Amino acid sequence: MAWSIKIAQVANIPIKVHITFFLILGLSAAQWAGRSGDAVFGALFGIVLMLALFLCVTLHELGHSLMARVFGIETREILLMPLGGVAQLSKSPDKPRQELLIALAGPLVNVVIAAFLLVVIGIHPDLSLSNLLLDGAGSTRLTNDTSPAGLIYWLLAANVSLVVFNLIPAFPLDGGRIFRALLAMRLDHARATRIAATVGQGIAIVLGIYGVLSGNLLLALVAVFVFVGAAQETNGTQAKTVLVTRKVGDAYNKHSITLQNGDRISRVVDYLLTSYQPDFAVTFGGRLLGIVTREDVMKALAVQPNDCYVAEIMTRDVFKLSATDTLDEARDKMGEHNARVAAVYDGEQFLGLVSQDDISEAFAILMFVNRHHQLRAMNAQV
Numbered sequence: 001m002a003w004s005i006k007i008a009q010v011a012n013i014p015i016k017v018h019i020t021f022f023l024i025l026g027l028s029a030a031q032w033a034g035r036s037g038d039a040v041f042g043a044l045f046g047i048v049l050m051l052a053l054f055l056c057v058t059l060h061e062l063g064h065s066l067m068a069r070v071f072g073i074e075t076r077e078i079l080l081m082p083l084g085g086v087a088q089l090s091k092s093p094d095k096p097r098q099e100l101l102i103a104l105a106g107p108l109v110n111v112v113i114a115a116f117l118l119v120v121i122g123i124h125p126d127l128s129l130s131n132l133l134l135d136g137a138g139s140t141r142l143t144n145d146t147s148p149a150g151l152i153y154w155l156l157a158a159n160v161s162l163v164v165f166n167l168i169p170a171f172p173l174d175g176g177r178i179f180r181a182l183l184a185m186r187l188d189h190a191r192a193t194r195i196a197a198t199v200g201q202g203i204a205i206v207l208g209i210y211g212v213l214s215g216n217l218l219l220a221l222v223a224v225f226v227f228v229g230a231a232q233e234t235n236g237t238q239a240k241t242v243l244v245t246r247k248v249g250d251a252y253n254k255h256s257i258t259l260q261n262g263d264r265i266s267r268v269v270d271y272l273l274t275s276y277q278p279d280f281a282v283t284f285g286g287r288l289l290g291i292v293t294r295e296d297v298m299k300a301l302a303v304q305p306n307d308c309y310v311a312e313i314m315t316r317d318v319f320k321l322s323a324t325d326t327l328d329e330a331r332d333k334m335g336e337h338n339a340r341v342a343a344v345y346d347g348e349q350f351l352g353l354v355s356q357d358d359i360s361e362a363f364a365i366l367m368f369v370n371r372h373h374q375l376r377a378m379n380a381q382v
């Protein structure tokens with residue numbers, strides 16, 4: 001995602017934060033500076049609090065990621081945003097049981113953290129709630145408390161909220177996925193998604209109205225986020241049904257320009273100027289030697305003063321797909337290998353190149369055709 005910065009790498013998974021995260025840190029610092037007698041100390045406390053919360057969110061996402069890894073699904077990255085984290089899986093789980101366990105693993109991490117904090121409170125006499133409330137000005141003291149005890153209670157409340165919030169049965173929250181997985185154990189995947197998405201949108205509307213009426217704008221914002229997420233999930237599933245029925249052999253570019261290994265860069269530049277084709281296969285006697293992309297050409301032009309051969313700048317290691325792979329399999333495989341472009345083969349015979357953009361485009365066209373058919377079918381019934 002744009003505007004995100006990589007801050008760590010855990011278990012081979014890059015952890016990134018969205019740039020707006022620093023805004024949240026600043027807001028928290030400002031809020032706690034106002035609450036504390038010592039503004040600098042309060043601001044530092046606010047920052048530590050927010051960092052601790054985001055650590056809990058990261059561990060939650062790692063819970064999803066490591067459970068997914070058990071089923072052979074890798075995580076491309078974990079992205080932390082102000083409204084929460086997202087673990088981007090390289091593909092979606094095939095079986096409802098897998099989806100169920102992956103969705104449960106995240107909230108379970110927060111249950112474990114909350115239990116750990118409760119144990120810390122239990123074995124530390126100074127941290128008992130009655131102690132805290134008695135020596136201060138009653139319950140309001142707790143929400144303004146910039147002591148280690150205040151931090152622990154705040155984190156405990158935050159982890160409990162994370163569990164409760166994430167278990168709301170609405171996409172894209174974990175509860176929505178758990179609900180869909182449970183339905184999908186009895187119904188087919190598309191139907192289960194439709195029901196879960198509809199229920200999720202209903203809950204989002206109720207949350208939104210409640211948020212607006214009670215003046216809780218954050219809740220209203222979350223409701224919008226949930227409503228949109230549910231719609232995306234339904235579209236994603238419809239997309240999957242289209243993608244599983246079509247083959248890569250239908251989607252690769254049959255009319256693309258192919259380079260010969262003796263061609264020079266200046267020729268590719270001509271092609272780039274006169275066509276919209278971004279990737280070129282370099283062949284010799286019908287055999288694929290490598291690919292040259294628009295970026296390769298730009299880079300070469302920047303560093304190479306003379307007109308060199310395309311064979312000198314091409315990428316030889318090209319990801320391969322079979323023409324009989326479905327578009328869905330192709331998308332998953334390319335996602336797993338981080339391949340933007342793949343070579344399509346019919347057995348040993350090289351057919352052409354297909355990019356992730358080609359697959360998205362094929363899918364958009366097929367969705368349109370599908371909808372058209374559905375409309376015609378509906379009209380036929382009336």
Ligand SMILES: [Zn+2]
Pocket residue numbers: 060061064106107166174
């Ligand atoms: Zn989660």
